[in-house]
Amino acid sequence: MRNPPAWTAPDPSPGSGHWLLRARVFEADDLKRAVTRIAHEIVERNHGAEDVVLVGLYTRGVIVARRLAAAIASFEGVEVPVGALDVSFYRDDIALRRVSPLGPTQLPGDVKDSVVVLCDDVLFTGRTIRAAMDAVVDFGRPRAVQLAVLVDRGHRELPIRADYVGKNLPTKWDEDVRVHFDESDGDDGIEIWELVDPEEEPGGAT
Amino acid sequence: MSTVLVKGGTVVDAGGSRRADILIEDGVINEVAETVVGPAGATVLDADGAIVSPGFVDLHTHLREPGGEDAETIETGARAGALGGYTALVAMPNTNPPIDCAAVVEQVLRLGRVAPCQVVSSGCITKGRAGEELAPLGELHGLGVRIFTDDGTCVADAGLMRRALEYARALPGAVLAQHCEDPQLARGGHMNEGAWSSWLGIPGMPAEAESVVVARDIALAGLTGGRVHFLHLSTAASVDLVRAAKARGLAVTAEAAPHHFTLTDSLCCGYDPMFKVNPPLRTDGDVKAVKEGLADGTIDAIATDHAPHPAQEKERPFDEAPPGMLGLETALALTITELVGPGLLDLPRALALLSWQPARLAGLADHGGPVAPGRPAHLCVFDPEAVWEVDPTRMASRSRNTPYAGRKLTGRVRHTLLAGEPVVIDSQAQR
Amino acid sequence: MKHLLGIDDLGAEGIAEVLRLADSFLEVTRRDIPKVPALRGKTVVSMFYEDSTRTRLSFETAAKRLSADTMTFSAGSSSLRKGESLLDTVRTVEAMGIDAIVVRHKSSGVPQRISGWIEASIINAGDGWHEHPTQALLDAFTLRRHRGDSFAGMKVAIVGDIKHSRVARSNVKALSALGADVTLVGPPTLMPPDLEGWPVTISYDLDEVLPTTDVLYVLRIQMERQQEALFPSLREYATRYGVTRERLARLSADALVMHPGPTNRGVEIDALVADDPRSVINEQVANGVAVRMAVLYLLLGSGEGRAA
Numbered sequence: 001m002r003n004p005p006a007w008t009a010p011d012p013s014p015g016s017g018h019w020l021l022r023a024r025v026f027e028a029d030d031l032k033r034a035v036t037r038i039a040h041e042i043v044e045r046n047h048g049a050e051d052v053v054l055v056g057l058y059t060r061g062v063i064v065a066r067r068l069a070a071a072i073a074s075f076e077g078v079e080v081p082v083g084a085l086d087v088s089f090y091r092d093d094i095a096l097r098r099v100s101p102l103g104p105t106q107l108p109g110d111v112k113d114s115v116v117v118l119c120d121d122v123l124f125t126g127r128t129i130r131a132a133m134d135a136v137v138d139f140g141r142p143r144a145v146q147l148a149v150l151v152d153r154g155h156r157e158l159p160i161r162a163d164y165v166g167k168n169l170p171t172k173w174d175e176d177v178r179v180h181f182d183e184s185d186g187d188d189g190i191e192i193w194e195l196v197d198p199e200e201e202p203g204g205a206t
Numbered sequence: 207m208s209t210v211l212v213k214g215g216t217v218v219d220a221g222g223s224r225r226a227d228i229l230i231e232d233g234v235i236n237e238v239a240e241t242v243v244g245p246a247g248a249t250v251l252d253a254d255g256a257i258v259s260p261g262f263v264d265l266h267t268h269l270r271e272p273g274g275e276d277a278e279t280i281e282t283g284a285r286a287g288a289l290g291g292y293t294a295l296v297a298m299p300n301t302n303p304p305i306d307c308a309a310v311v312e313q314v315l316r317l318g319r320v321a322p323c324q325v326v327s328s329g330c331i332t333k334g335r336a337g338e339e340l341a342p343l344g345e346l347h348g349l350g351v352r353i354f355t356d357d358g359t360c361v362a363d364a365g366l367m368r369r370a371l372e373y374a375r376a377l378p379g380a381v382l383a384q385h386c387e388d389p390q391l392a393r394g395g396h397m398n399e400g401a402w403s404s405w406l407g408i409p410g411m412p413a414e415a416e417s418v419v420v421a422r423d424i425a426l427a428g429l430t431g432g433r434v435h436f437l438h439l440s441t442a443a444s445v446d447l448v449r450a451a452k453a454r455g456l457a458v459t460a461e462a463a464p465h466h467f468t469l470t471d472s473l474c475c476g477y478d479p480m481f482k483v484n485p486p487l488r489t490d491g492d493v494k495a496v497k498e499g500l501a502d503g504t505i506d507a508i509a510t511d512h513a514p515h516p517a518q519e520k521e522r523p524f525d526e527a528p529p530g531m532l533g534l535e536t537a538l539a540l541t542i543t544e545l546v547g548p549g550l551l552d553l554p555r556a557l558a559l560l561s562w563q564p565a566r567l568a569g570l571a572d573h574g575g576p577v578a579p580g581r582p583a584h585l586c587v588f589d590p591e592a593v594w595e596v597d598p599t600r601m602a603s604r605s606r607n608t609p610y611a612g613r614k615l616t617g618r619v620r621h622t623l624l625a626g627e628p629v630v631i632d633s634q635a636q637r
Numbered sequence: 638m639k640h641l642l643g644i645d646d647l648g649a650e651g652i653a654e655v656l657r658l659a660d661s662f663l664e665v666t667r668r669d670i671p672k673v674p675a676l677r678g679k680t681v682v683s684m685f686y687e688d689s690t691r692t693r694l695s696f697e698t699a700a701k702r703l704s705a706d707t708m709t710f711s712a713g714s715s716s717l718r719k720g721e722s723l724l725d726t727v728r729t730v731e732a733m734g735i736d737a738i739v740v741r742h743k744s745s746g747v748p749q750r751i752s753g754w755i756e757a758s759i760i761n762a763g764d765g766w767h768e769h770p771t772q773a774l775l776d777a778f779t780l781r782r783h784r785g786d787s788f789a790g791m792k793v794a795i796v797g798d799i800k801h802s803r804v805a806r807s808n809v810k811a812l813s814a815l816g817a818d819v820t821l822v823g824p825p826t827l828m829p830p831d832l833e834g835w836p837v838t839i840s841y842d843l844d845e846v847l848p849t850t851d852v853l854y855v856l857r858i859q860m861e862r863q864q865e866a867l868f869p870s871l872r873e874y875a876t877r878y879g880v881t882r883e884r885l886a887r888l889s890a891d892a893l894v895m896h897p898g899p900t901n902r903g904v905e906i907d908a909l910v911a912d913d914p915r916s917v918i919n920e921q922v923a924n925g926v927a928v929r930m931a932v933l934y935l936l937l938g939s940g941e942g943r944a945a
Contacts, residue, residue, distance in 0.1 A: 089665070089674065089675040089934075090674055094675055101658065101660075105661075106664075138668070139668065400830065401831040401833045403831075404832065405829075407745040407766030408745050408746070409766075476750075477746025477750055521723070523723065523742065523744030525744045
């Protein structure tokens with residue numbers, strides 16, 4: 001899998017300041033427990049893991065899907081198929097910004113009659129998930145589509161909700177929630193970062 | 207009785223340069239002196255700070271009439287000529303029908319009679335410019351034609367060219383002018399063959415397509431004793447050949463067009479047919495050689511090869527568009543900006559190339575000066591230092607195909623007098 | 638980037654970006670529903686003044702796979718017949734509200750001229766002898782899938798009628814931008830008149846070049862060229878420059894053989910070459926749609942503040 005891009009924060013407008021760490025809300029252990037709990041919930045809700053397909057959204061969603069699959073394998077003994085989905089071409093903001101594909105879409109077999117569990121690290125406006133549903137439907141007709149996220153940070157712009165949530169984290173619009181994984185970032189954890197206006201900083205502008 | 211006084215200028219002609227006023231009556235120069243006081247009621251043309259020279263003579267203008275009136279008419283072309291300082295134009299015969307018979311010569315002369323520039327007709331060398339049979343050279347000569355050419359096409363048959371040269375020896379003042387382009391070497395080409403044509407993917411015409419014919423006709427001039435004039439020389443090789451031929455004493459003459467001493471084939475990189483012309487724009491080395499030829503006397507005249515084309519023709523793909531550029535209204539300025547300004551020629555030599563040398567070649571005794579009492583008043587008054595911008599929409603020509611659009615040039619015609627009549631006053635055409 | 642008129646519009650980085658995008662689009666073309674909504678609402682017009690069913694279909698398929706709407710004008714259609722000038726035709730087409738024109742024309746420079754007349758994006762599908770950039774891009778894509786990203790030091794021999802070939806010109810630019818060593822092979826009469834400044838080596842002897850060639854790129858010989866005294870006969874051409882079975886045997890076992898198609902069997906290339914395991918000719922065709930999708934997406938898809 002291609003390395004995820006370095007954290008690209010939403011563009012602050014020029015001269016508007018820079019990003020500062022506000023809080024570290026999950027350490028490695030917290031993250032592990034959340035993944036394990038979600039894995040149990042998926043199996044419980046679907047009365048077993050037989051028809052489940054975990055589809056991770058590039059880039060960190062793919063890691064979430066893999067970790068969920070590993071957890072399910074360890075307590076249920078079932079190898080749940082894992083896929084990776086690039087929703088770049090389905091985004092609704094394609095005309096507004098440069099959108100480059102993130103990785104090769106690989107879905108395991110046919111999704112017909114499966115329960116597709118979309119996996120992502122952070123649920124925010126819901127637009128990425130809307131794009132993901134359109135993409136999945138192009139591959140076939142699943143029996144159901146569910147959504148598993150590590151963080152739900154609010155601010156939905158579309159009627160989308162997660163079925164499985166690692167942590168509900170109310171945030172301000174201009175904050176940034178970053179999920180770190182060992183595989184991609186070198187450590188496990190969840191952090192909230194905030195945009196600091198240079199005039200508000202103690203000691204004046206840098 | 208119409209009286210015109212040209213006041214305050216510096217007169218330059220073949221005899222030299224002097225500050226002088228000129229009094230003209232009924233089309234003839236009456237007095238040339240440092241200060242002339244005109245009679246009351248005389249039209250006074252201010253020439254303060256300007257040069258007054260004999261009107262220019264263009265050996266090579268396409269007036270397109272008959273047959274091509276979309277692009278230009280004798281009237282509009284002559285007006286463009288007058289604005290460019292020309293008092294005589296030799297109209298090229300590749301019209302439709304071509305000027306290969308008395309009727310068409312007469313038509314051209316008739317239309318020219320009322321034009322603001324004297325229009326002289328050339329005649330074809332071969333019937334229909336087809337390169338097979340001689341046109342009635344004697345009959346055309348009898349109507350005043352002195353320059354014979356199939357321009358647009360080369361007389362490719364060496365045997366036929368030889369006979370034409372021999373025959374023309376019996377026609378006093380006749381000169382055969384060749385458009386030097388070997389049809390087989392040039393076949394399929396649309397620009398100069400070279401580094402640029404190779405990258406751009408446009409079929410090219412090698413320089414040798416021109417120089418091969420120059421060499422041939424120099425040999426034929428030697429063989430027959432005839433007079434050959436080379437139209438629009440564009441290559442270093444051609445200039446060298448003519449230089450050597452003159453050194454051997456042969457009766458060959460040559461002309462060059464302003465685009466061949468100012469533009470190169472690199473300009474075709476945008477595929478804009480505004481830069482498509484025949485002979486094509488060549489390389490830096492060729493441009494340098496043409497300039498040297500103009501400076502050292504190898505080339506006898508600057509001739510515009512004014513070739514108007516309607517806009518939609520020049521909007522076609524490069525290989526489909528017709529070749530040709532406007533020239534009458536920019537010739538003087540280009541000569542001053544690119545030859546006199548940088549010191550390659552002095553002004554009197556430039557004027558020789560524009561005025562009295564072509565006048566002599568064309569057998570136009572009335573044109574080319576000298577500016578002296580008793581001479582017909584064909585004059586051009588121009589500002590050698592005025593800077594102006596070329597704007598195709600404000601040109602008198604019916605067409606707009608000038609490659610110099612937007613360029614700032616130095617040297618502008620202020621007044622033009624044709625037989626004493628001011629046909630251009632303060633850079634405005636009067637009719 | 639607004640237009641693709643020639644390879645120079647992309648540069649090495651642009652070429653790399655197109656190839657990366659093409660990877661994603663290749664996957665899309667292999668799906669059961671081989672379609673993404675990326676260019677929904679955009680209109681792509683093909684204006685093929687020179688007939689070419691393959692290339693035209695390849696572009697139209699690419700546009701449709703991106704959910705764009707397409708319109709076609711081809712050589713036979715009345716709208717492109719003589720009478721209406723090129724300028725008038727493109728202005729009329731633009732007035733219908735279109736985003737891109739894919740144009741092929743027998744005259745070099747037409748796409749460039751059109752780009753100066755109208756607002757839409759222009760894609761050159763082949764202009765005269767000048768360039769055929771999407772062909773070079775799909776050729777590079779094909780090579781990359783076999784040889785990876787690094788073309789440095791790759792020895793490519795392009796054989797045939799270089800003089801009249803837009804495929805050759807675009808490939809020379811693309812391959813040298815990517816770092817390959819390009820040798821042009823053919824008779825002197827089929828070489829461009831002046832190769833000053835071209836980043837290539839020239840050879841008139843194919844046999845000499847073959848043993849060290851990594852990629853053999855064979856160009857079509859058009860039958861009409863024989864009439865122009867460019868070579869004495871097709872037989873002589875085939876003898877001296879044809880890729881025959883014997884020549885294939887002297888080509889390294891690791892080498893690749895490419896051709897832009899369609900092939901003239903028995904002239905520039907032996908019929909059996911298609912079955913040779915080193916031939917990637919069929920892949921070239923298959924990759925065309927993905928690469929053209931990448932080009933269309935690059936020009937029309939990722940908006941960088943384009944006017945709505």
